[in-house]
Amino acid sequence: MSSNSLTLAPAPRSEAAEQVRAEVREFLAAELAAGTFRTHVDTWLSGVDPSFSRKLGERGWLGMTWPKKYGGHERSAMERYAVTEELLAAGAPVAAHWIADRQSGPNLLTYGTEKQRQELLPRIAAGECYFVIGMSEPDSGSDLASIRTRASRNADGDWVVNGAKVWTSNAHDSHYAITLVRSVPADPANRHAGLSQLLIDLSLPGITINPIRILDGGHHFNEVVFEDVVVPGDMLLGEDGNGWHQVTAELAFERSGPERFLSTYPLVAEFARRVADSGDPAAVATLGRLSARILALRQMSLRIAAALDRGELPNIPAALVKDVGTTFEGDVIEEIRRVVDVTPSLDSPDPLGRALAEAQLHAPGYTLRGGTNEILRGIVARGLGLR
Amino acid sequence: MSDQDLVVETVRDILTGFEPFVLTAERRWDAGLWSALADAGLTGVGLPEEAGGSGGELADAVAIVRTLAAGAAAVPVAEQLLVAGPAIVAADLALPSPEEPLTFAVGDAVSAQASDDGDGPGRFTLTGTATDVAWAGVAQHVAVLASSAVGPVLALVAVGDLPASDAFNLAGEPRGSLVLDGVPATGALLTETQADVLRARYALARAVQLAAALEQVLAWTVQYAGERVQFGRPLGKFQAIQMELAEMAGEVTAATALTDAAVQAVERDENVVLAAAAAKVRAGAAVEVVARLAHQVHGALGFTQEHKLHHLTRRLWSWRDEAGSELAWSRVLGAGVLADGPDGLWPALTRVV
Numbered sequence: 001m002s003s004n005s006l007t008l009a010p011a012p013r014s015e016a017a018e019q020v021r022a023e024v025r026e027f028l029a030a031e032l033a034a035g036t037f038r039t040h041v042d043t044w045l046s047g048v049d050p051s052f053s054r055k056l057g058e059r060g061w062l063g064m065t066w067p068k069k070y071g072g073h074e075r076s077a078m079e080r081y082a083v084t085e086e087l088l089a090a091g092a093p094v095a096a097h098w099i100a101d102r103q104s105g106p107n108l109l110t111y112g113t114e115k116q117r118q119e120l121l122p123r124i125a126a127g128e129c130y131f132v133i134g135m136s137e138p139d140s141g142s143d144l145a146s147i148r149t150r151a152s153r154n155a156d157g158d159w160v161v162n163g164a165k166v167w168t169s170n171a172h173d174s175h176y177a178i179t180l181v182r183s184v185p186a187d188p189a190n191r192h193a194g195l196s197q198l199l200i201d202l203s204l205p206g207i208t209i210n211p212i213r214i215l216d217g218g219h220h221f222n223e224v225v226f227e228d229v230v231v232p233g234d235m236l237l238g239e240d241g242n243g244w245h246q247v248t249a250e251l252a253f254e255r256s257g258p259e260r261f262l263s264t265y266p267l268v269a270e271f272a273r274r275v276a277d278s279g280d281p282a283a284v285a286t287l288g289r290l291s292a293r294i295l296a297l298r299q300m301s302l303r304i305a306a307a308l309d310r311g312e313l314p315n316i317p318a319a320l321v322k323d324v325g326t327t328f329e330g331d332v333i334e335e336i337r338r339v340v341d342v343t344p345s346l347d348s349p350d351p352l353g354r355a356l357a358e359a360q361l362h363a364p365g366y367t368l369r370g371g372t373n374e375i376l377r378g379i380v381a382r383g384l385g386l387r
Numbered sequence: 388m389s390d391q392d393l394v395v396e397t398v399r400d401i402l403t404g405f406e407p408f409v410l411t412a413e414r415r416w417d418a419g420l421w422s423a424l425a426d427a428g429l430t431g432v433g434l435p436e437e438a439g440g441s442g443g444e445l446a447d448a449v450a451i452v453r454t455l456a457a458g459a460a461a462v463p464v465a466e467q468l469l470v471a472g473p474a475i476v477a478a479d480l481a482l483p484s485p486e487e488p489l490t491f492a493v494g495d496a497v498s499a500q501a502s503d504d505g506d507g508p509g510r511f512t513l514t515g516t517a518t519d520v521a522w523a524g525v526a527q528h529v530a531v532l533a534s535s536a537v538g539p540v541l542a543l544v545a546v547g548d549l550p551a552s553d554a555f556n557l558a559g560e561p562r563g564s565l566v567l568d569g570v571p572a573t574g575a576l577l578t579e580t581q582a583d584v585l586r587a588r589y590a591l592a593r594a595v596q597l598a599a600a601l602e603q604v605l606a607w608t609v610q611y612a613g614e615r616v617q618f619g620r621p622l623g624k625f626q627a628i629q630m631e632l633a634e635m636a637g638e639v640t641a642a643t644a645l646t647d648a649a650v651q652a653v654e655r656d657e658n659v660v661l662a663a664a665a666a667k668v669r670a671g672a673a674v675e676v677v678a679r680l681a682h683q684v685h686g687a688l689g690f691t692q693e694h695k696l697h698h699l700t701r702r703l704w705s706w707r708d709e710a711g712s713e714l715a716w717s718r719v720l721g722a723g724v725l726a727d728g729p730d731g732l733w734p735a736l737t738r739v740v
Contacts, residue, residue, distance in 0.1 A: 006636055010647050021737065089733045269732055275721070276729035285714055287732075288721030292645070292668035294736055299644035317640075324637040377633035384609050384632055386623040 006383045008317050011299070011306035014078040021082040024061065028090045031055075039091035041358035042263045045220050045365070047093030048173050050127070056087075056094075057127025062101045065308075066109060071122030077308040081301070085258040091266035095170055095220070100124045103253040104131035104178055107197075111238030111246055116199060120176070133254075134165040134179030134200070134224065135247065142375050144180070145191040145244065149226065151181035151198060157233040159183075159198055161206075161226040167369070171209050171222040177202055179226075180243050195243030199235040206230070216346065216361035249313055254370050256304035256318035261297040261325030263366055264332045267355040268294070271336045274352055283339040290335055297325050316383035319376040326366040326373060333359050391450050394443075397427060398454040407459035407698040410559030416525045417461040421488060424455075424462065431485030434472045438482045445473075449595055449650055456596035457603035459698035461560065463522040466490040469592035471530035474585050478541045478575035483528045490526035491589055492517040493710075497567055499533040499540040499574055511535070511542050511574040513567040521709070523563035524551030531572070532585055539582035542574035556705035558698070587663035589710040591649055594663065597670035597706050598646040600699045601639045601677050607696060608632060608681045615686075622684065631680045638673035645669045648740035661739045664720040671707030671716075678703050 031037060031052075040047060056062050064080040066072025084102075087094050105124050108117055123129035140147045149163025161181060168177060177200045184194030202209070206229035212221040238246050268290055275283045300321045307314045333356065336342075342350065344357035367373045381387055405420040424430050433448030434440025448468040455464050471491040475482050483489055497515035517523075517531055527547045533540045544567065551563035577585070609632055612623035622628045645666050652662035678700040682689050689696040707713055724735040 006640060007643070010644070010651065025734075085737075265733075269730075272725060272732040273729040276725045281718060284721035284725075285717040286721070287724065288664070288717030288719065289668060289672065291720050291724050291732075291736060291739075292665040292672065292717070293641070295648075295665045295739055296641040296645035296669045298736070299648045299740065300640060303644060320633075320637055320640055323633065324641055327637075374630065377630045378626070380633035380636050381623075381629035384636060386609070386612065386629050386632065 006317060006320060006380070008303040008307050008314060011078065011302035014076065014082075016076065017078045017082040020061075020075075020079050021086055023059075024083050024086040027059065028086060028092060031092070032090070037093050039266050039269075040093075041091065041266050041355055042362045042365075043091050044088060044094050044098045044259045044263070045169055045362070045369075046095060046218055047091075048095045048170055049093035050096050050130075050173070052093050053097040053127035053130075055127070056097070057125060062097055062127050063105055063121065063125030066105060066121060066125065070109070070117050071125035073125075077305040078302070081258065081305040085262065085298075088258055088262040089265050089269070096130050096173060097124070097127050098259070099133055099169065100129060100131035102257060103133070103250045104176070106253050107178060107237065107246065107250050110249065111197070113234065115234065116237070120199075129176070130170065130174040132168040132171045132174045132177045132202075132224075134168060134177040136165065136167050138164055138166055138223070142372055144247070145195070147180055147182060147195070149179065149181045151183050151196065151231070153233070154230070159231040159233065159236070161198065161200065161229045161231055163226050165224045165226075166212065166221070168222045168224050169220050171202060171224050172211065172219070175202060176200060177224060178237060180247055183240055183243075192244035194241055195247075196240050197237040197243045197246050198231050199237050200226075200229065200231050201235075204229050204231065214362070214365070216358070248315065251371070252304065252308065252313045252315050252318045254318075255322040255376070256301055256314070258298070258301055260322045260370075261294065261301070261328050263326075263362070264329045264359040265294075267336065267352075267359045268332055270352045270355045271340065274340055280339065286335050286339045290332060293328050293331075297321065297328060300324070316379055319371070319379040320383070322370065323373050323376040323380065329359075329366040330363050333363060390443075391447055394429070394432065394447055395450050395454050398424070398429060398451055399458075401427065401429075402454070402458045402460065405460070407461070407695065409692060410461055410555070412553050412555070415461075415561045416463070416522065420460055421462045424464070425486040430464065430467060430488075431472075433468050434476060434482060434485060438476050440472065440476075440482065440485055445469075445650070445654055452592065452595050453599035456599040456702075457699075459600075459695075459702060463488045463490050463526055465592040465596050466521050466526075469595065470585070470589045471528075473588070474530055474541055475543055478577070480541070480543050480573050480575055483543070483545075487527040488522060488525055489528045489530065490520060490522045492520040492529050492531045492565070493586060493589065494531040494533045497531055497533040499535040499542050499572070501535065502571070509574065511540060511572050513542055513544060513570045513572050516564050516566050518564045519554075519562050519709070520551070520565050521560065521562060523554075523561050523565055525561055529565065531567075532577075532582060533574075535576070537576060539577040539579065540574045541577050541585070542572040544570055544572045556702075556709065558701035558705050560702070560705065562709075584659050586711065587660040588653065590667040590716055591646075591653065591659075591663035593706045593710040594642075594646045594649065594666040594670045597667075597674065597703060598639075598643045600703055600706070601642055601670065601673055604677055604681045604696070604699050604703070605632075605635050605639045607699075608635065608684050612684055628684060631684060635677050635680050638676045642666075642670040642673040645740070652740050658739050661720055661723040661735075664716040664723065665739060667711065667716045668713055668720060671713040674703045674707045
């Protein structure tokens, strides 16, 4: 089946995935009982906890699908799916390693040099080395090809980078930015040409990281400014000029995972506790409807994991999952409000009120990050043969 | 080409000779299409040969039902192949000839009285009114889920001579009542669990039909958007229309993915009730978006009986609340995922399908 078809084959059942799921669930229950973390909404953006990430690395739950020679564990995408899904459902603090494990690692595996892989992948798999995505810029959001951050070679063969990236989640706690740069001046006739990806060490001189606070006051986003930053010549990722192709290849990883429909799951779990207590028929029905949507999204996302295991890069189905899934993440708030008397507040003594407040204040992000839903629907329209 | 593809091809070939038409009280179904399907042995697929069926797997029967649902075929194939037929076989009752249309009814107001003292399959007398009977007045036999003093009974009744009331769903499909006044039937006692599973299989049969019809409506709408030219361009070139079609595709994909998974749950005989409830609720929820946007894109033309769109959209609007309403199945699912207590939601969600 073509990777660009909208429809993917059903995912086969994976006993190995169910086994690792049980192990993760047991681990999370113990961590929660020990009080090492508290459940929150949207923790893959906001829950930075390097010690937690290292624990996951020690247990072999990062870099799961990568070759063992790079610190990976050679397990299936289905097994990785089960692990990530359990972590998100528990609202565990996974933000530190999330991007590195999800897409920077696979990107390095595909395009990195042997030296880059050997140096970086084992550290990512250990939960020690964190990455940010350097794509968006102050003047380039959905129109990614319009980026202006420039990189040019100097006399030593190193790259000199100037420009700025924004929305770089947790850059202040991360080690590297895979940065999309224009390495050849823009050609209006071929906007996608002349882009490259650089692996930039965020501790290099000339880099300034400025916080950008989101609605709840949280500091996750940053502006990363590059002023004559000298990046060693061997930190080019992949081919000079192949950046557009490389970033689009990342998207199946970026857009299809369970974080695209489980960001507000801790709110649903809190709602379920309330419904179990009240037994209100309207709320029971709402829980049923929300459950049906989650179950469908799981099947859609699992189909993508199975396609990744087959070596496919199903970018169009991934765009579709992200559109449907992130819409659901926001809808949860309204569905619950309609049947439960609850006031959202971050200071609420009621855990449902707190979860609702967290979900609400993070809501604008769900349908923006990783490609707006308008962009995604355009990609789906292409899959339907309309473009 | 797999056996299943071959079956689907055969059904499609037959369908080309039978255009959907507007159903009326006088013309309640497509008798000619039924004969053609029966002659090809397709009305017994998924039912064992030793019981008089054509053999084959559940997946083959599902493929036939899907194809016919997408073609708005006015025949009781979903009821016969996915619900009543398998239930009769499972209960060890004698299966009527698959050439004679068989339907299923949840007889909440039908009581069964044993007319012998046997434990297993036996004779019963049915009393009461079976309402909302799909294909009432068309089906020769109905498998009724009735109640008795000792639990649920699956009873098989010959209804060819019984009058059916004139009641129809939004697509004109017969949904009348059958008055059973001391009618003799063969039957078998079921456990409550078996009765729950049977109701769930009926809901899943509708979910399978919904998913197939949703896919077809999307395909028709994409095709129409590519053909209809306004302002010098096909509709499908306008971003506003592309957004609508993409939204439809998302809903269709979600409904299909979950329905496929629920069919697999039936094949494994695991969590059938909650899996079917979820598929029915999700497919039903997709109807609102898909039917609304399909009509929006088709414009006034799609709002007429001349255009084919209504054959499926009227069925979608009906099917989503048949075999148990969307609300009823939402409650079943909501209560089911809480069965393990207030903290049991996530384990339940990862177990259902």
